[in-house]
Amino acid sequence: MVTTKIRKWGNSQGLRLSKQVLDLAGISVGDSVEIVVAEGQVTARKLPSKFDLAELVSRIPKQYRAGEVDWGPSPSGRR
Numbered sequence: 001m002v003t004t005k006i007r008k009w010g011n012s013q014g015l016r017l018s019k020q021v022l023d024l025a026g027i028s029v030g031d032s033v034e035i036v037v038a039e040g041q042v043t044a045r046k047l048p049s050k051f052d053l054a055e056l057v058s059r060i061p062k063q064y065r066a067g068e069v070d071w072g073p074s075p076s077g078r079r
Contacts, residue, residue, distance in 0.1 A: 002021055006013050025046065027033065032047040 002018065004016060006015055008014075022028065025044075027044075027046045033044045034047055036043045036045070
């Protein structure tokens with residue numbers, strides 16, 4: 001069990017969590033978390049990433065080959 005205090009942070013209040021606590025929860029700096037308040041308790045849980053690059057790349061068909069697209073002539077001069 002870890003004990004900490006709520007501290008003033010600008011115009012808000014903040015709760016600092018140690019690296020050990022975040023590691024145990026599988027949360028890293030920059031991760032999105034959902035905060036739930038119920039029955040006098042505050043719970044934070046890590047939200048899944050919206051995008052996983054490895055998963056997205058795995059969805060590209062093996063036979064896919066990128067090609068060039070002609071967008072027409074580039075504008076030139078003043079308009």
